[in-house]
Every structure is written in C-alpha cells, then in structure tokens.
Amino acid sequence: MNSSMRLQHATPVLVMLLLALLQLSHGQGLAPSSAPQGPTSDGNTIDQGIAFVLMMIALAVTYIFH
Template sequence: MAAGLAPLGAVAVAAVLVVGIVMPAAVAAQAPAPAPASDGTSVDQGIAYILMLVALVLTYLIHPLDASSPYRLF
C-alpha cells in the first residue's frame, strides 16, 4: 500500500511547490493602485481658512469703533 501512496505524495509536493512559487509571483504582478486624484476639497478648505482669517481681522478692526465698548484694543 505504501507504493500506491508514493505518486500521490509526489503530486502533493509538486502542487505545493507550484502554488508556493506561482502564487506570490501572481500577487506581485498586480499593478499598484493609482494615486487618488484631487477633487478640489483642499482648495476649498484653503479658501475657507482665508475667508475666516479675513473675518477675524475685520472683527478686531471694526470692534474698537463701537462707542459703547469699554475695551480699547488699539
């Protein structure tokens, strides 16, 4: 019965070697994913930051003109 298992063992070893050599090569052959394209959200966020900064500066420039305010910043 041991002689009948020898071809099966050789086929199993060959299959393991083929899978072990071919599968990593197939995985490595895949092209990497392309870099994501910018959809303009960073530009929108930059514009929002600039507008918020302008609003903050205008607030501090206009606020001291309020006559009822006890605080004098300038």
C-alpha cells in the first residue's frame, strides 16, 4: 500500500481523534462556592484520561501501519 492510500485511510481516524479532543475542551464551568472545598479530582480520573489518549494514539498508529 503506498503512502497516499495510507493517508486516505488515516485521515478519518485522525479527524475523529482531534474532534474528540476538541469536545473535551468544552467542559462545564465551575459553580461559585462560598467555602474552599479542596481538590475536585483524584489521580484516578487523570490516569484514565491519559490512558484514553494513549489508547487512541495506539489505535491510530496501528490503523496507519496496518
């Protein structure tokens, strides 16, 4: 398979990945609070987000080179 065919197949995957990342940036704003409440997220949530991004990158790379 030549490089132009790989690019044609990889483009939709990369576009969907970028669209998913753009959707993450449209999160909800913080509500005003009267007292400090400490940390709002734990390390588990951050770890899951990083794992999701790495899995999407691995999927895209696998799809490109397959």
